[in-house]
Amino acid sequence: MKNTSPTSDSLRNVPDDNGHFGPYGGRFVAETLMPLVLEVEKAYNASKDDPEFQKELDYYLKYYVGRPSPLYYAPRMTEKFGGAKIYLKREELNHTGAHKINHCMGQILLAKRMGKTRIIAETGAGQHGVATATVAALFNLPCTVFMGELDIERQRPNVFRMRLLGAEVRAVKTGSRSLKDAMNAALQDWVSNVDNTFYIIGTVGGPHPYPAMVRDYQSIIGREVREQLMEAEGRMPDSLVACVGGGSNAMGLFHEFLDEPTVNIHAVEAAGHGLLTGMHAAALTGGRAGILHGMRSYFLQNEDGQIQEAHSISAGLDYPGVGPEHAWLHDNGRVSYVSITDNEAMEAFQLCCKLEGIIPALEPSHALAYVAKIAPTLPKDHLMVVNLSGRGDKDIFTVADRLGVTI
Amino acid sequence: MNNPINRLEARFAALKAAGRKAFIPFATAGYPNLDIFPQLLAGLPKAGADIIEIGMPFSDPMADGPAIQTANIQAFKAGITVPKILDFVRGFRKTDNETPIVLMGYYNPIYSYGVMRFLDDAKKAGVDAFIIPDLPPEEDAEFRIPADSRDLFVTRLVTPTTDENRLPTVLKDAKGFLYCVSITGITGAAEANASKLTDLIGRIRQQSDLPIAIGFGVNTPEQARTIGQEADGVIVGSAIMNRIASHIDTNGNIGAGLVDDVLSFVTNISRGAHGG
Missing domain, CATH: 3.40.50.1100 (Rossmann fold)
Incomplete structure (x- = not known):
């Protein structure tokens, strides 16, 4: 790959150390989650400098994902x-x-590196849920996917796929019963199971470092x-x-x-x-x-x-x-x-x-x-x-x- | 009309002098509706409230369990808004200028209202402090620092995940009181375990002289009594919301005896918290 490292006036050197993209981003989470979010950030930064981690990720992206x-x-x-x-x-x-497997592979390798033993995720269309259930099966980690009740109705094939892959699909019945509510439910679960659980977020959103981390795995x-x-x-x-x-x-x-x-x-x-x-x-x-x-x-x-x-x-x-x-x-x-x-x-x-x-x-x-x-x-x-x-x-x-x- | 010092500091000082624990009931603004809520609010001091925590409803209350979520939804149906919440505080202050009021809410409605405008309006209405669960110390510049310059306190949350490395960050610049979250989870999800709290409270006491109030998972007078012995104050929320809900039928009709029953329920818990 061609080396395109960012320059000082680059649009590619964001976020800053606190996860800010200009005024956006940051870490607006409950205090219960702060130590975890900081732990994920620390582990992610360390993994970036670890050639072994990159090598393992490259291996799975090539031979398992098909890149x-x-x-x-x-x-x-x-x-x-x-x-x-x-x-x-x-x-x-x-x-x-779908592209979702790219960031799921990165995140589950990070979860393993951090010694986490349980995976949670939110999903809307079910593509991120399927990709998360897939990597969880691959690495033999129990997985719970939160999905809005409305999305469960309109994405039935993916719900069945997740179950075949051994994941528990938990229906979220609050609010609009779609992706936003699934993310609320996943965050609530994470707050309640902070010790053993890694939250694999399915988009370039959430608290720092997720937006940068998911972007990096997708780039x-x-x-x-x-x-x-x-x-x-x-x-x-x-x-x-x-x-x-x-x-x-x-x-x-x-x-x-x-x-x-x-x-x-x-x-x-x-x-x-x-x-x-x-x-x-x-x-x-x-x-x-x-x-x-x-x-x-x-x-x-x-x-x-x-x-x-x-x-x-x-x-x-x-x-x-x-x-x-x-x-x-x-x-x-x-x-x-x-x-x-x-x-x-x-x-x-x-x-x-x-x-x-x-x-x-x-x-x-x-x-x-x-x-x-x-x-x-x-x-x-x-x-x-x-x-x-x-x-x-x-x-x-x-x-x-x-x-x-x-x- | 404003007190020279923050009502919260004055109240905790008075409680300490009297050797009493603070009982802090929580009520969601606008629940069960806009007429009954101010009656409940006005009745809380007599029911034993030393400090009142008012919940500002949010569409996506990520740290809250079913009881408070239900209360939020009902309050929205009743038409609650941020300006109306400040109106309730203003109304309360007409007859009570002593009982501290703490607003608990997620950041977005405040951000949407405008932080400086909100702080000025809240100060004028008679608010003393805030609990904003999605604003950790890392985001202090957003809200805590401008609040502090108006002598409004932003209460820090200490949780079971707040380890030795984290605790100094949380305690730095803390004012008023510390909100000790008794469980890792959402509000109302589980009962607080007093023995597990002892260690956490002990660690806090080594590093801070601020009063400690315990919330999340206090449901009965007995729990309030046990927890109260551990700390300087007890916060009770979901149990009160559930009591209100028990007066609302499946069609949304509100029973006539709600205010009296809820206030007597609160009185009972407050006796527990006060060691009675």
Whole structure:
């Protein structure tokens, strides 16, 4: 891999020692959790300097996850849109079918290193839950996954996968019964089981060091893209597109290129029924700064500071917040944050199936829908890389329901 | 109308002089509704409250168990907001300028209101201190330091996970009293174990002269008595919320005898806390 170490005016030398990305991030957790959060940070920092840890991680990423994932030129999609040359980063081909396994592998090796004997996680779409259950099975650690009752209904295949993998899936019945509430429940469990438990967080969110740690484990996506596109085209991409819920797949793709001024970066939030309806999950486009789940970032909230429910057809984007690094990249303008509705994502989902023979997850279908908007306006020599962060098998019930089909 | 020194310091000094423990009931603002809550609040001093902790409802109360979560949801249905909570304090102060009031709430509604504006308004309304569970000492610059400059205290939490390395960080700059969390878990989840507390309290006493109040898992007069012997004060929350809930039927109708029964329940626990 090419060495791209950050410089002093780099956008890649955040967060600071207290986990701040500009004004965002931090460690807004109960005192009970503070010693644990500090312990995770210490162990994570030590692991970064340990060649043995890196070697073990590299081994599992190659032989178990199946990395590197291909960077695939999508000829029919490119032809259809008639503009930019579109490449798909095939994260959906990873073991378990999404990018989530990248940070799960890193975190479980860290948990082992710390001597933890029990794993917990939250999940929305179930992809992070499946990936966590998978690595927990691999390393023979008991695993409890917290999942909103609503998400359990709409992501049944993943619930069954987790159970097959030996994980306990605990239904969360409070609040909006989706990802935010699953994260509350996981944090409550962690507070109650501080001695033996490692919390594998599924996005670039939560208290420091999680946003930085998950980003670092995901940034292999962008490093591979740089190398693979260099091999295919002899140069860097002109633009990157990824969907953002909490923002792990997007940070994974973007981080490598933040200091490359010629690379335009687009992050796509879920507009649900439309931003004007208030029924959406676009924290950056439609929310404001606040504090939840251990971090300062952007959140959907009412005028009294109460967190509001998010709405998206995609369970993985159905979260009223976003990772703090995204909040910072939003404010400093390095990344442009846009949004795509449920209907637009549904169209792109179907288009991708028919044009490329790939059933994408509903999450990256939001990214594909934005590609459909901008690719036609760009020249044919414009190189665009889209993170195809997950496969859509898990979504077929939702899609069939939306199309009025019984399966 | 404001006392020259913080009501909290004055109250703890008076209790110490009298050899009494502090009984600190907790009530969620706006629960069970906006009419009954101020009646409960006004009745608490007579029911034995030395200090009152008012819960500020939040949509995502991560450190709280089912009893307080339920109270939050009900309070939102009743229309509770941050300005209305400060109105309740203002109303209470019309007849009671002695009993200290501690607001317990998560940071986001305060941050959303505006920290400086909130501190000024809370001070004017008659608040004395805050407990903000999601603001550890690492985030002091956010709230504790500007609060301190207005003679408003931010209560530090000491927990069973606060080890020798951590304790000095927590005790540094602490004022008013220390909130000793008796269990690792959420509020109301388990009963506090007095013997396990002895060690923690002993460690705190070696490094701090501040009064220690114990919360999380105190449900009965007997527990309040046992715990009270260990510390300088006892905080009771979930048990009171559960008592209020017992007067609300499945359709949300509130029974007529709620205020009297809850206050007599509080009186009983306060007797335990006061060693009676």
